[in-house]
Amino acid sequence: SAVISQKPSRDICQRGTSLTIQCQVDSQVTMMFWYRQQPGQSLTLIATANQGSEATYESGFVIDKFPISRPNLTFSTLTVSNMSPEDSSIYLCSVPGGRTEAFFGQGTRLTVV
């Protein structure tokens, strides 16, 4: 199994500012995933963070809004840029566990005011 440490656990931010979320994994993993979970909704994949290359973004998400870093095989950051109240959500990082499951960080609850 993998243990993921994600921080901050929550934050309240002013619109127009940016927040960087960090995820640290206790083992080396090739891929890390960033999800958003809006209130009452399921998980929506934002992007796949690959070490050594640019992140792969899903439809509806762009690098300028959600820049991602992946400096090594155990760490990644997601930045939510130029925030608006619509960005209020839970953001989760995840790593695959082979065929058996996906492991999730504790989540970051973001409120934009």
Place this chain on the structure above:
Amino acid sequence: QKEVEQNSGPLSVPEGAIASLNCTYSDRGSQSFFWYRQYSGKSPELIMFIYSNGDKEDGRFTAQLNKASQYVSLLIRDSQPSDSATYLCAVLSSNQFYFGTGTSLTVIP
């Protein structure tokens, strides 16, 4: 477009009853199927996974998979109030997880 569909509920069952949660998926090439439980304000946690057609039992939980019908379900026997949560169906396809919208379950004492 790969889709995973769940009845959003809410589903309410009395304590001790069987809760039945259902999920359908669109991609016939999907390889593995998962049920996650998510308490309010918490991250999802794995309950069951299944690869092969048929039933898989783990304690009070049984996962059922029918690939021909593209259908996966989760049965919770002897439901407890602590089972009250949102249950997410997830499908692994092309090395990527696709999640359903979740079914909210309430077990009434």
